Amino acid sequence: MATFSDTEFFLIETVIKIALIMFILLTAIAYLTWLERKVIAHIQSRWGPYLVGPHGLLQPLADGLKFMFKEDIAPLEADPVVYWLAPFLAFLMAFLSIAVIPFGESFTLAGHVIQLQITDLNVGLLFVFAVTSLGVYSVALAGWSSNSKYPLLGGLRSSAQMISYEVSLSLGVIGVLMIAGTLSLREIVNQQAGLWAHAGLFSVLPRWNLFLQPLGFLIYFTAAIAETNRIPFDLPEGETELVAGFHTEYSSFKFAIFFMSEYANMVTVSAIATLLFFGGWLGPSFGPYWLRVILPVLWFCLKLFCFLFFYIWVRGTLPRFRYDQLMAFGWKFLLPLGLLNILVTSFVMAWLHS
Amino acid sequence: MTSVGSADFIRILPELILSVFALLVMMLEPVTPLGKKTVLGWVAIAGVILAGLASFAIAYFPGSAFSASISNDGFSNYLIELLLLIAGLVLLGSMAYLERDAIDHGEFYALILMATVGAAFMVASTELIMVFIGLEISSISTYILAGYKRGEMQSNESSVKYFLLGSFATAFFLYGIAFVYGLTGTTNLDVVRETLVNSPQSASPQLLWLAVILMFVGLAFKVSTVPFQIWTPDVYQGAPAPVTAFLSTAPKAAAFAVLVRVFVGSFDHVASAGPVVFWLLWISAVLTMCLGNLAALWQSNVKRLLAYSSIAHAGYMLVGITAGGAEGTSAVLFYLAGYALMNVGAFILIAHLAGSDERYTNVQDFTGLAADRPGMAACLTVFMLSLAGFPSTVGFFAKFYVFRSAMHAHLTGLTIIALLNSVVSVYYYLALVVAMYMGEGKTQVSESSVPRALGFAIAVSLLGIFFLGLFPSGLLRDLNSLHVPWL
């Protein structure tokens, strides 16, 4: 846990951090939806949201208001408790993992060292995985509790998919962990500082893990797309087959929560990818103290944005998988590939160490 | 914190070979054409034979391995060989059965090998966590095997019951381990013993008793002693007969080995736990023998009858464990060998006779078998007589040694109860003989001739029964000189 002497300060600091991050994140998510609609529209030679505000910039706000005030309809036969619980579970799990994600270096304020991170666990990465793995429940329970065919099928599908790809997701990052020798995200990022030395032409490149673990990154990112139920792996809510998958029967605010959770999850996995493979907040740092505090956050957000953009880009270009293809891809291709990656990494490491 | 060397691997060579062959069977399974799956059975048997050779070889490399969690001593070596014998016989006896009932997938053979690996780890481990993992491997494999006929109600129910009660028992066993660990700071049985013997004040006796009782409950489920036997009849009846042959012997032998290692080897030496151990064993021995035998008297299904009989036999073996010491141990080990031979033989023969889908397992179905198939009837009779403990069969000396050890330990009361029980048991074993020889009418059971592999397995068990029944001293001498430090 954090090393603050003053418990009060610690509490206040944490609460402020949480509030700030939540605010930023929620806003970001709101504009992510806008971004997505815009980008996709441009990819498809359309305008996208255009009417509400300049370039539709106020569209997310309007959407939010609509969700808030729309009538909340629940199926009569739905299981009341679970039906209500599922979206909040989704929300909780999506935002909980943000807690351990560092987004910048620490700075000193009034004699206190403040980490740009809600809490630094030495098993941080595991915590993320733990929370992500619980995310399945919201989907599964939402599907089941609606007491309706399509949601149930969607729920089952997505649980199976999420469990399957979680394995590959973890296997993808194990290579990085082997190199880093720690599970603390901050530590992992710090190890990527600087440029490659003695690498000839490549000496200009930063010491990102991406260059050591390209395969690992590919596996991770592919699995992450599936894990967040995004195209081309969005089978659980494939409109053509299942209306809207597990959240077919959800409307109004509860639907909004599912919606937000999905985007929050995107942010989380992207953040992890940034931290593990792209050196996190590391980047050129210069200027006065405040700039040196702000700049890493900026770099971090930039990298994150690239990932998010990539997500949208993928959605705009790739078609959806068939379900059996999806499972086969996960188990028969991604998983062995992950194992191979670990095997190669361990051999190389053993060879280097001896 | 020693590093792992080649010696470590040599000392688990039989287990390694079995695992490799299990993998081999699974890898060959998809490339083996349908109808030729028996080949996989032969592969598995080859693995068993190789592992057997390995276990003979590693007898020359005694010692512990893997940070003293595995011990390659006479005790484990003997039991592993016994387990391999069981596995081999069951494999031989199951190939034709599987083919007949159209469930001849390679997985069956792989699972038998895996279950044997688990049991082998159980008997070789001197460390409780390793015991636990071995136990789980063998248990889970046998859960699956019991339900191997997926579409069949009884097989499935057998599997459900075995699984639920087995896991329940595992939890108890594990809780016992937790407390042993809490009291002694270790799960290595040798260290546990030393700690408890050298500094008895370190552990409160009551907590130690609880640990002992919890572990006993866990193991009691596995060896099916009263009152933890409730699963046995249903499971044995419902499981496919070759599987029953396996799970009534191999996991049981392994669990008994653990019982011996834990109770005779460790807790018996501890002053504060000794009496509790003793009375636990004494009471459950009596209950098990009596209930097993009495309940068997009313059975009309042969598999169920043998299930109760196996409960009774567990009771006899508990008598030997109650007697404890080197003599009780060697008697129990001898008993295990004899019991394995006769039980496996009986079950695989019944598996054949029961016909496809095991339609004929009632005692009545065996009526008149002697007239139609005198050979098979004679074999089954020998198995029954051996189970009943008639002299010149191994069943007699098995009981004899156990009872003798009990008398040496001044357990006269227990011995007499055991003897009376074995007299009662004669009645129900003969019920089958009565049906085969003295019943009137045409036999129901399958009259197809015995497949060669099965015949060989039965011949081996018969030979074993008679050889050990006439010349038991060779084996017993070996068992008496196991040179296990904890005895």
Added chain:
Amino acid sequence: MEILFYIFGVVAIVAALSVVFQRTPVYSALSLIVVLAALAVIYLLLGAPFIAMVQVIVYAGAIMVLFVLVIMLLNAGHEGPSAHRAKFARWVGPPLLLAFLVEFGVIVWKQYGLTGAASAPALDASPAAIGRLLFKSYILPFEVTSILILVAVLGAVVLAKKQL
């Protein structure tokens, strides 16, 4: 910190009661997940962060998902009123267990008492330390669990696959 233990202890017990007494399997499963999570927090408090995470990832995140999936798949609804048999066990079992509980509690209390704090000899329970122990002292059980998992995979396939 201590207060957290008691809070989550109570949560665990209440949730465990709910596991046992809920008549709908899904609620039982959810309650069990709560128990698991509460225990994970307790593990964290007891200086076992790695195990706490494994608990959540594997137990809550994988095992219990399987449970929930199976319950959904089989659409296991309400448990009807108990049928005919096994009344005996139901009437004898719980009192016996209660006696066991009391007995156990008394013994534990006597042995460790109120003062017998779970003294923490400042252990390094980091994943790295656990990994070192795992791959040195416990390499065999670790390797052997792979056989176990193989068996489980094999079993799940054998038992549940439609066509073998």
Added chain:
Amino acid sequence: MPLSSHILTVATFLPLVGAAIIAFLPRENSGRVRMVALIFSLLTFLVTLALIFGFSRTAGGFQFEENYAWITSPPIHYHMGIDGLSLILIVLTGFLTPLCVLVSWTGITERTKEFHIFLLALETGVIGVFVSLDLFLFFVFWEVMLIPMYFLIGIWGHGRKVYAAVKFILYTMVGSALMLVGIIFLYERSGSFDYPQILAQLSDGSLPLTHTTESLLFWAFLIAFAIKVPLFPLHTWLPDAHTEAPTAGSVILAGVLLKMGTYGMLRFCLPLFPNASREFAGLLSVLAVIGIIYGALVSMVQPDLKRLVAYSSVAHLGFVVLGIFAFNVQGMEGAIYQMVNHGVSTGALFMMVGMLYDRRHTRLIKDFGGLGTTIPVFSTFFMIVTLSSLGLPMLNGFVGEFLIIIGAFHARVLWGTLAAVGVILAAVYLLWMYQRVFLGEVTDEKNREIPDCNRREKWLLTATVAVIIFMGIYPQPFLRQMDVSVARVLTRVNPEPVAAHNSKLPAAPAQAQMAPPPRPRNRATTGGASR
């Protein structure tokens, strides 16, 4: 010649070899099966006869001993040897088995192969029991013998055969379980299963037994033997087993198996536990007398011929037990002699009842009557055997019963008197039975058609009757064989010199009126033997 040094092994396992050979014969050819069985049983009989000629009647201890280590832990030896006591029982077995084969020649038509296998295996077991000198070996044979007998009753029996077979085996198993405890206990104390060795240890006091221990051990052995005999309250299995067994089974059962019990008492109970024997002799004698009277009374009211003969066995064996526990030369030799007698006579009775059954398929006395006129030869044989069974002088039954009664009088006058009453009762039920079956008018027309003895049966019965008469007229060769053995048992069980009994013997001429000729001869032999 190596064979002669292993003659007991040969005698024991020769039948088993025959059984093994039969096992490989085709089942269709029952004639050949019977022939092989007959040849092997006759060969065995010859071997047992050879034993007689090689046997030294003066030598103490056991003869033809063979002793090899069999099992090392516990030290069990393949130890065989015979003395006078076992010798005549072995010969009796050897004699009866071929008769059994012959008597089943036409009666057993189903599964002849198995029948003869079991019959020969049974002979192996029985001879094994008589020759074993290792307690453990004895126990093994004792148990092994049960199984063929069980099958004989259960498969080829009549009526409630399964019930009878199971009852037979369970009764015996209970007894042998107790005996096993006793044996193991003795082994624990003495460190050996070897009978002579244990006996020596017990005699020279190197193995002291407390009073309680000895009593318990005594009962452990005695109950096993008493069930087999069977002694009065434990006899209930016998009528069932005898009645339902096939003829050959009944013959062997009555002829030999029952003797295993009395043999066991003489061989083990008395010498090993003399004090307990003395202590409980009174009780056992009472039971024996009850058995005699009870057996006779129940026989009297039996409507079934075979059951009648079965109950008569209870009475006869009561005599034997009474003689044994009289603890004097007369009683004991009489008992042994009576064992043989009973084997021959009752065996013959069962054979003949079996022959009647084969002809009429009934055994009820009321179905017969006046057979004397329709089958005279058979009736004559039957008459002789009946008379032998009831103890007519000049026939074998007399010698045994007479000696026993004398012995009983010596021990206690009351027992002797009651035993004598038993003799009279025996005369009553046997003669009454004979009268109802063979004398008077032919009541049932079916009885007119039945054939008389054929040649095989004539030979069979002639041989038996010859033995009966020979043993009645000339008992010395038999008695002398056992003199030494009996004396040994008696010196063990009686602390006072045996001579004292002999000197008292002339004081018993009061019974002279019912015992004319052979008495002095008997006295002479017994007197000579006890020294």
Added chain:
Amino acid sequence: MIPLSHILLLSVILFTLGAAGFIIRRNVITVFMCIELMLNAVNLAFIAFARRLPGLDGQLFVFFVIVVAAAEAAVGLAIIVALYRNRNSLAIDDVDSMKL
């Protein structure tokens, strides 16, 4: 610090609840979940003891137990699915095609 006895008591209560559930529940899946509850109680005991004793062995045991529980769950649920296919019911009382 938290007293060991309190942790153990918590563990015992959970274990007992699990065992009670095993006895009184009639749904196969619920029964299975009660077994999981018992295993968790065991794990808690391991962790509590590991806190007291030198070395991390206790924590490692929990790791193994979790692995085993996972394997058990996979197989157990497969068995239960097969049961449902055969019987269309998950009530333990219906598992009675063999006489008791």
